[in-house]
Amino acid sequence: VLVIANTVKQAVELYGRIKEKTEKVRVFHSMYIQKHRAIIEKELLAFDENEQATGIWVTTQLVEASIDIDFDVLFTEAATLDSLCQRFGRCYRRRQYKKTVPNIFIYTVEPSGTGYIYDKEILERSITLLKSFSGEILPESEKVKLVSELYKRDNLKGTEFLKKFDGALEQLNTFDDYTLSNKDAQRLLRDIQAELVIPCDVYDNHSCLFEQLEQADKEKRTELRRQITKLTVSLRKTAARGRTRKLPHKGKKQNGEEYDLLPWIQILDLKYEFNEVSKTGAGVLLDQEIDNQI
Known part of the structure; x- marks a missing residue:
């Protein structure tokens, strides 16, 4: 079972609560020293390769694209559609899902990270777009269509997301090639110092x-x-x-x-x-x- 939280704090909290019920739970996020992060990643990959292994891994979006894993069931906090589609790809990644019951569960009530990791309006629109697929198979082709629909300019009119994007784009267009400093780029796009x-x-x-x-x-x-x-x-x-x-x-x-x-x-x-x-x-x-x- 894979559990994905939007923030490290939420992942650690979930890990602690699940650990009260079972010892077969591990947690993985970005707040480990490099030495230990490498150890845990190796453990996760070994767990994935062992077809007889059972247990629960609680993670953050760290596993969305960088680690090739294939779990049976996914429980995840709601996030923006592009991020969710990456998470879906950690479940039945190398196999065909032939069952009729859902194996992905999205929790939409007060997801952590709303407003500072994920834009609130984009997140809410993502949930709305996914609702019609509740209890249904979501083909890869539909994922692409949904993400395109979410970020279509006409659908974003009047949102803070589009205002910020256009504002940053307008400022970037005023700079000649190679004249934008690293500090300016971080300020205009996203301050992740x-x-x-x-x-x-x-x-x-x-x-x-x-x-x-x-x-x-x-x-x-x-x-x-x-x-x-x-x-x-x-x-x-x-x-x-x-x-x-x-x-x-x-x-x-x-x-x-x-x-x-x-x-x-x-x-x-x-x-x-x-x-x-x-x-x-x-x-x-x-x-x-x-x-x-x-």
Whole structure:
């Protein structure tokens, strides 16, 4: 069984509630350090390849297009049609569905992420377009037609979505080729600036790597930086704001002047959960801050 939530917070909450009922549940989202994310993805693919395996995987849209999996049943929060069609593709992906009962269930009441991950009007229109297929087979050809219908300009007249799109397009058209800066592009299209962070307990358990980096030669520094990067997670700046601090480590130039080591990495003062033996855990716990004060 595959369960897809719109936000990491909702996925973790669902995982916790399902775990109260069964141990055969796993969770996968973007809030794991790179090292653990690779472990979980490998576990998910192994589960998918084992035809005798049974269980529940709770995920986010992380699995929509990047991971080739084929589940039997899908429970998903409502999202925009293009995103939902990607989710449908994680169910009976490599087989023909021959049953007459539905194996995809869409939950439309107060889906998480509405208004900031998915445009509210587009999401509501998506639900309306899908209602006529309730209890019916939805062929691939119909999916394409529905998405085209959803984003048809005539059908979007008067919506905030179209106003924002046209406004950004108009501004982009005023720039000559290659003159639009990265900062301007993010502002005009979508501000998804991220912060590279290392959860504080992960940092505490691997602080020796940073201490070694302070003294390492050039060749050793490259290997240490690679190891440290595997301990990081990319977090939206809005989620990281007020919850991060600088690394305390310094390097020295040949003239003796000190400089900050790895200034692009911050320590994240949020709890982190993952057991490398059982290969389970909820990752960064977005609602559980750690008090730095002594």
